[in-house]
Amino acid sequence: MHSSWNRVSTIFSHASTALMVLLGLVAATSYLTLPSVEPGNIEIKNVHVYVSLLEAYKPNEAASLRFDLDVDLRPLFTWNTKQLFVYLVVDYLDGPNTTLPSSSTGAGEGLVYSKRPGNEIVVWDRIVTREREARLRIEAGKTKYTLRAVGKKFFGAEPFRARLMYNIMPWVGILSYGTAAESKTAMDWPRPKSV
């Protein structure tokens, strides 16, 4: 503390420690008081399945959706919310695998699919940076990203559901996730429309 330089050093040293404590308090408080939202409404209006010709040598089915969305995410904007990442997730199981001969899909034939993997695909998203934009009301919104059938086709797969998820990005602290809406009725996969 005898010289100016020494005092600058000491003050900044203490200040950085105190700043870390301050930000730690902010992060801990906002983690302990995480906001939640009232469940909103998400409804899939229309499923459009078509044969994707992106890779013509192995045609795959692809799908796009139209959905209605009504959810109020304004409670998520606290003093420590920088922005929200809102995304629509479609959960579905693979359709019956058509690339295998039908005789080999039965049980006891050696190839047994005891566990079919579920798919969680993000089909639409939005970044909300302001509280006044957090009231989401979308009618017949179109998905941004296509769903692609992993097992070549959708028809015959189990009905699917969609859910709206959010990710709170804070100024300080850790990311937190939540579900804002879930579709009440499961949708069936239609047959593909001819291109």
Place this chain on the structure above:
Amino acid sequence: MDLLNTVERVVRRTLEGKIDFVAQTQVEIITYVVLSIATVVAFLAGYIAADLRISLAIFGVAVLGLLVLFVPPWPYLNLHPVPWRAPVAPSLEFSKAE
């Protein structure tokens, strides 16, 4: 050369910014206390006002205030100089004793 030496000494002394021992102790304690209080106040104010910028502004003002008040060797930081013994001329004393 004499003038140059004097100028150099003045510049060095100004940049070094020496303060007395009492002030050194006080400055360190006050820095600790002010920063601790500023942290708590900034957190509470930001939480109540629900605005993180208020927290950071309060904290920043506290740090800037400390820098302005304590870094330059203001005269109030040199109120307790160490008393030196008055200079004596040793050679003169010595010659007298002889």
